[in-house]
Amino acid sequence: xxxxxQNPRHKITKRGQNVTFxxxxxxxxxxxxxxxQTLGQGPEFLTYFQNEAQLEKSRLxxxxxxxxxxxxxxxxxxxxxxxxxxxxxxxxxSSLNFHLExxxxxxxxxxxx
Amino acid sequence: DAKTTQPNSMESNEExxxxxxxxxxxxxxxxxxxxxxxxxxxxxEYVIHGLTSNVNNRMASLAIAEDRKSSTLILHxxxxxxxxxxxxxxxxxxxxxYFGTGTSLTVIP
Numbered sequence: 001x002x003x004x005x006q007n008p009r010h011k012i013t014k015r016g017q018n019v020t021f022x023x024x025x026x027x028x029x030x031x032x033x034x035x036x037q038t039l040g041q042g043p044e045f046l047t048y049f050q051n052e053a054q055l056e057k058s059r060l061x062x063x064x065x066x067x068x069x070x071x072x073x074x075x076x077x078x079x080x081x082x083x084x085x086x087x088x089x090x091x092x093x094s095s096l097n098f099h100l101e102x103x104x105x106x107x108x109x110x111x112x113x
Numbered sequence: 114d115a116k117t118t119q120p121n122s123m124e125s126n127e128e129x130x131x132x133x134x135x136x137x138x139x140x141x142x143x144x145x146x147x148x149x150x151x152x153x154x155x156x157x158e159y160v161i162h163g164l165t166s167n168v169n170n171r172m173a174s175l176a177i178a179e180d181r182k183s184s185t186l187i188l189h190x191x192x193x194x195x196x197x198x199x200x201x202x203x204x205x206x207x208x209x210x211y212f213g214t215g216t217s218l219t220v221i222p
Contacts, residue, residue, distance in 0.1 A: 091156050104157045106155060
């Protein structure tokens, strides 16, 4: 297993467009997390899945954001009607169980022009 | 939100020990103390975690104060590859990690 992967690594889009990111967790991990990180700040929690169920969402996750994990494996994060404030690094992490460490992917850097 | 306080930056000479402090005065009895680090252009990487007792692993040691209101991450011999932002995080019974801004460690050759 090569760890958590994310695609694309970079995305440039125009304001108002929709974007979708993909995360492939470590295969046996049942927990999957999405974070957002802006320059100079630590990652901020967005949402969390256990298997295919989305169990927790941050108040940072506006109605324009939606995340899915349809078969409890890979996950997608979609941002509709992007705004310049959405420019950030979007990180995905997975873990085997609640109390164990999270393994992070390399992130998708989104730039909204 | 569980809060931690860390110095913005620290420097260390290569091959010397580094002590990275973290204050978490509002910690509750069920909060675990986690440390992650983030190298440039990479996602965060787990370093170590503990609850009450000091912990050691191949990467580092974690010293936890008796009252648990502070902790220290110890890198026994800093290398250039240890240059990163180090985050001290409290994890409660929920599923959210609150990273804060971390400590940027510079290792001087």
